[in-house]
Amino acid sequence: AVVSTQSTGTSLLDLEQKEKLFTQHIESLSSKRKRAFVRMLDECEHVTLTSTWKEVRRKIKHDSRFSKLSEDDKEREAEFDRYVTDKLAQAKADFRTLLRETKCITHKSKEILRGANGDTHMREIKQFLKNDKRGLVLDDLQEDRDRILDDYLTELEKVGPPPPPTATKPLAKR
Numbered sequence: 001a002v003v004s005t006q007s008t009g010t011s012l013l014d015l016e017q018k019e020k021l022f023t024q025h026i027e028s029l030s031s032k033r034k035r036a037f038v039r040m041l042d043e044c045e046h047v048t049l050t051s052t053w054k055e056v057r058r059k060i061k062h063d064s065r066f067s068k069l070s071e072d073d074k075e076r077e078a079e080f081d082r083y084v085t086d087k088l089a090q091a092k093a094d095f096r097t098l099l100r101e102t103k104c105i106t107h108k109s110k111e112i113l114r115g116a117n118g119d120t121h122m123r124e125i126k127q128f129l130k131n132d133k134r135g136l137v138l139d140d141l142q143e144d145r146d147r148i149l150d151d152y153l154t155e156l157e158k159v160g161p162p163p164p165p166t167a168t169k170p171l172a173k174r
Helices: 015-043 053-060 064-069 073-101 109-114 118-130 139-159
Strands: 002-004 011-013
Touching: 011 015, 015 053, 015 064, 015 073, 053 073, 064 073, 073 139, 109 118, 109 139
Parallel strands: none
Antiparallel strands: 002 011
16 A cells, blocks of 8 residues: 655555565565576586585685675575586486487397397497487486486386387378
């Protein structure tokens, strides 16, 4: 509600509206500082998916965006942890996408890997994955990468061969 003052003829915001505007302003500033902090982490070559806060903190503590985020180091560490968690989730999703795009991986791959030509097939797969940035991002997390690959191979084996292209529905005529 707007309150009108008779003496000046101006209208003033009531206290509730002022508090709401102030809160929105503070949230906007906080969001801006967080985006700047994330940009700083993106620009820092020392930040990897396996970096610890202690390692990275030493490298970035002189950057103004570091101190502008917060005076509380726990809050900065929490934002760093969120950043690494998000980057890791994105890297894993990108790796899964790469696996789906890899033509040498089929529903028969798991069976081939158990057979006599298993080593050759695995080398072929790994060589292909090394040629794409999405395959290299998880280099420091070999166990995770191998688990995702194995899970994908198992899933493909369960699903079986893809349907032939003629089995799909024809496009509706317009």
